[in-house]
Amino acid sequence: METRSNHVLVGAVVLILLAVLALFTVWLARLNGGSEKQYDIFFKEAVDGVNKGSPVAFSGVPVGQVKEIALFKPDPQFVRVRITVNSDVPVLEGTTATIQGIGFTGVSQIQLDGAVKGAPPITCPEKDRASVCPLGVPVIPTKQGGLGALLSSAPKLLERLTTLTERLTELLSDKNQASIAGILENTNRLTDALADRGPEIAATLAETRIAIQKAGNAAQQIGELAGTTNRVLDQDVQPAMDNLNQAINSAKHSMDTLDSAIGDARPGLKTFSNQTVPEVNQLVHDLRNMTEALSSVAQKVDRQGAGSIIGAPALPDYDPKKSPKQPKE
The missing domain is CATH 1.20.5 (Single alpha-helices involved in coiled-coils or other helix-helix interfaces)
Structure with a gap:
């Protein structure tokens, strides 16, 4: 009985120690978790090579790891990747996340970069918290990396290559090849003709x-x-x-x-026109009358002498024949 009691006591002590160790481990994990920050990243591309526990680097410096990978149920075209990084990492506004391959092993990591100096840290605002932080933690925007951009543009590149190949096939059909051969032949003839007319062309140029x-x-x-x-x-x-x-x-x-x-x-x-001219006309008229009178006097003096001017004029001689007839009674 005593041996069995000792075994029970030893087992109880071991269980108690294991329980204490488990509690200490949980407490230590919580303590370590308190110095880390969680962020969500929503990738609209394949996350090949990224697994739970994959490293997270900030400008090439390891700062955390991937904690969870899952499809975003409200919009399955997005893949949600939750990461944990050290609390002293400056995850500021402007920081973006990309998927970067590590060598040729096929393993990838989450690369953070692009933080702007002096910018505020990425947090969940009080306003529109549900739309900005749908799962309760801040969201880091994504940016396509070199490999991701190449893979996303590969379908378009293949489509363009296919279109180019089809057009080249149409261009190099038998009919077009015959046309090209005719064009080349005509070009050769034209070249020969120009070579023959070289001296004439030179003279023309001169x-x-x-x-x-x-x-x-x-x-x-x-x-x-x-x-x-x-x-x-x-x-x-x-x-x-x-x-x-x-x-x-x-x-x-x-x-x-x-x-x-x-x-x-x-x-x-x-x-002069209103007064002098009429007076001059009257004077000329008087002078004209005086001239006529003087002319008459001169003529009388010339015919009868000077006495005709002083004495009375002589009566004419009586002539009975020229006497007037008496009227009959």
């Missing part, structure tokens, strides 16, 4: 060069002629135009003076 040179000389002469014409206009025509302008200005001044003189003489001319 004549063209001479014509261009003559045209250049003609253009230079035209330029010189234009310069001479400008000088003639400046030296000869311009002075003549200045003299003509002076003459026009003098004539205008004379016309202005004449207009002023006519304006000043207009009242005297009006008086």
Whole structure:
């Protein structure tokens, strides 16, 4: 009985020690977990080579590991990768996550980079927390890496290569090959014809060069002629135009003076026309009458002498024959 009691006691002590060790391990894990931060990364591409426990590096420096990989149930096209990193890692706004292969082993890691100096850390805001942090932890945006970009663009590249191959096949069909052969043959004929006409072409080029040179000389002469014409206009025509302008200005001044003189003489001319001209006409009339009277006196003196002016005129002799007849009773 005593031996069995000892065994029970020893077993109880061992169980108690194991329980204490387990509690210590859990406490230590929680203690270590308190110095780490968790982030979610949503990849819209394959995460080949990334497994639970895969390393997480920040600019090539190991800072944590992958804790969980699962499909995002609300949108299965995304793969959710939860990572844990040391609390002192500067996961700031601008930081992005990519999948980077490690050598040629097929193993990949999560690469973080792109943190902006002075930017705030990536956290879950109080506003729109459910949309920004759907699973309660901050989300690091993704960026396609070199291999991921190559793999994502591979289907488009293959499609373009297929299209290019089909077009090359159509281009190199029998009909097009015959056409290309005809074009090459015509090209050869044209080359031979040009080779045969080489001297003529050279002569034509020489004549063209001479014509261009003559045209250049003609253009230079035209330029010189234009310069001479400008000088003639400046030296000869311009002075003549200045003299003509002076003459026009003098004539205008004379016309202005004449207009002023006519304006000043207009009242005297009006008086002369209204008063002096009638008086002159009367004077001329009186002079004409006086001239006629004097002419009559001169003629009388000439015929009858000077006494005709002083004495009475003589009576004519009586002639009975010329006497007037008496009227009958």
